[in-house]
Amino acid sequence: MFDKFSHRHLTSISQLSKSDIQTIFKKAENFLDGNVLKTAQSDVLKEKTVVLAFFENSTRTRLSFEIAAQRLGANIVQFQANASSVAKGESLTDTLATIEAMNVDFFVMRHSVSGAAEFLKDYAKSSIINAGDGQHEHPTQALLDGFTLQNIFKNLEGKKICIIGDILHSRVARSNISLLKTLGAEIALCAPKTLLPNDISEWNCEVFKTSDEAVEWADAVNVLRLQKERMESGLLPSLGEFSKYYGISMRHVLQKPDLVILHPGPVNYGVEIQYDVANCENSYIRQQVTNGVAIRMAILELLSENF
Numbered sequence: 001m002f003d004k005f006s007h008r009h010l011t012s013i014s015q016l017s018k019s020d021i022q023t024i025f026k027k028a029e030n031f032l033d034g035n036v037l038k039t040a041q042s043d044v045l046k047e048k049t050v051v052l053a054f055f056e057n058s059t060r061t062r063l064s065f066e067i068a069a070q071r072l073g074a075n076i077v078q079f080q081a082n083a084s085s086v087a088k089g090e091s092l093t094d095t096l097a098t099i100e101a102m103n104v105d106f107f108v109m110r111h112s113v114s115g116a117a118e119f120l121k122d123y124a125k126s127s128i129i130n131a132g133d134g135q136h137e138h139p140t141q142a143l144l145d146g147f148t149l150q151n152i153f154k155n156l157e158g159k160k161i162c163i164i165g166d167i168l169h170s171r172v173a174r175s176n177i178s179l180l181k182t183l184g185a186e187i188a189l190c191a192p193k194t195l196l197p198n199d200i201s202e203w204n205c206e207v208f209k210t211s212d213e214a215v216e217w218a219d220a221v222n223v224l225r226l227q228k229e230r231m232e233s234g235l236l237p238s239l240g241e242f243s244k245y246y247g248i249s250m251r252h253v254l255q256k257p258d259l260v261i262l263h264p265g266p267v268n269y270g271v272e273i274q275y276d277v278a279n280c281e282n283s284y285i286r287q288q289v290t291n292g293v294a295i296r297m298a299i300l301e302l303l304s305e306n307f
């Protein structure tokens, strides 16, 4: 039914066809029992080594990859960037070549530079998985978001999904737009002008000026944190105003009782989303985390078939 998944690396959503995405979703489904992750171990990655190289902070993505690799029977090695020779000036390519000389199979990397994973791919003997590169892409996050939405709506064709918040600094937004459009969804954005990229007109997405308008239009919203670590000062007049015009609160759930709410985390309660909304029945934030492990298991297994 689907074309063969023929990739050796996963660095960007743009490399995946609709058929590839559905192959990943179908495989991920096997690791779930309804909405719950199965705990059964398999040995498809027995004798394979997965290096987790996170040059930037992470809680859920790193742990999710670690649990996914563990469930598939892989050996897992944590690379501590700030305690490594990178701190002594070793280049990224030398770091990869050094680690690969120890005969590893996967290099799962998060890096603050946009394009870092794409760049390393050309030098790699191992399989490179992009776990987030600067403001560029976060393909496994988009896959788990799309998987969560498809499980809710069954089919994303024509579904209206609005991404709200700090789009400018968000790799999640870029990967989400690409993936959800491939699956046939209609995408809109909602952010102050200063948190939208300059080339926004090329993205071909409607832009809403308030979260009230966005919710009026949308079947689902994907809410993003203000990524202050990548922000120049002066992009926002005040947090209070951002929260008032772009935040999601209980009034939006009252406005649209079947609104689906996603957030990739980490959440800053009271800024982009209120605590009670993030924890209400319309919110799928914890389900996203569960699905993230299943999606990463699927990716690891599918990529390993092309070594």
Ligand code: NCD
Residues within 6 Å of the ligand: 060, 061, 132, 138, 141, 171, 172, 224, 225, 227, 264, 265, 266
């Ligand atoms: C996102 C990231 O790191 O890009 N988080 C994640 O991986 N779940 C979003 C963010 O940091 O705001």
